Amino acid sequence: MEQFLKEYLQHIQMEGDYSSEYIPCEICGDHACTIVREVISIGKGAFGKLPVVACNSCGFLYQNPRFNKQFYEDYYARHYRNVIFGKSDPSPEFVEDQIKRGELLYESIRSYLPECGVMLDVGSSVGGMMQAFMRNGWEVLGTDPDIGFVNYGKEKLGLPVIAVGAEEMELDDQKYDLIIIMGSLEHVYDPNITLDICRRAAKPGSLLLLEGRGHPQSAAKTYFNQNHHRYFTLNSIELMMMKHGWQPFMTTDDSICGPTRPGGIYSLGRLGDVPSHDDFLATIRSGKRETPKEILSKFDELDRQWEAK
Ligand SMILES: [Zn+2]
Structure with missing residues (x-):
């Protein structure tokens, strides 16, 4: 696992026997993607490096690389509600x-x-x-x-x-x-x-x-x-x-x-x-898509607006 991912796990107190991998677009399956942002919120005003990418073919936005399933299971079963609500019973x-x-x-x-x-x-x-x-x-x-x-x-x-x-x-x-x-x-x-x-x-x-x-x-x-x-x-x-x-x-x-x-x-x-997969890809190619460039300018514009506030 790359060093920044180990640091990320340390940061969120989820150290354990986890692995990670780069994954293809979950919508169209393309591996080619463009990094939109590398730094994300890890709660309580802290930030860590875990890139978010846009698929070059369809524009889908997703975290990449991704931790393995055990990480997700542990995280959501034990950690998530505590992060959000501070305890495991809902308010x-x-x-x-x-x-x-x-x-x-x-x-x-x-x-x-x-x-x-x-x-x-x-x-x-x-x-x-x-x-x-x-x-x-x-x-x-x-x-x-x-x-x-x-x-x-x-x-x-x-x-x-x-x-x-x-x-x-x-x-x-x-x-x-x-x-x-x-x-x-x-x-x-x-x-x-x-x-x-x-x-x-x-x-x-x-x-x-x-x-x-x-x-x-x-x-x-x-x-x-x-x-x-x-x-x-x-x-x-x-x-x-x-x-x-x-x-x-x-x-x-x-x-x-x-x-x-x-x-x-x-x-x-x-x-x-x-x-069929081919028909679905044809739909995307016919224009049912966003480009990484569009996605990037959307978030650049968003950040400009928030900086101005
Ligand atoms: Zn895609």
């Missing part, structure tokens, strides 16, 4: 906000939904977003790797949440009418495995909603942080869906879950056929 404010976000989401997308159906929330945390759907007759299931949060959801809120990593989910085939992944696809180890599992579990013609942290609310070195291993834009969130067979029909940066997560972007798609 009442957090739970309340999640429930409220679910209510607003239900109202925002109900016109696209069947009267009632079966819902899966991947990376559900305590599961609060599902409450509004349950109240309206939906059968729901939430999954999250954080055992503390899952237990809280089950025991304190009576919600059907299970502790499992997204890539390890074992789900019935063609069961779900709605799958939501609210910000979690930026955290999982492998978004492609996650979406493969979701596609098998989704009913034909059913809906997928993805949320990403698309619009930075800070300078780049704070926007890019250790908790996010990829960053979606309005374009790449659609590409990720399309790759796995969902056709996006509503992609927006309107705050469809309320104002408490500013900068969020959303894409709602309907499941159809999975495109």
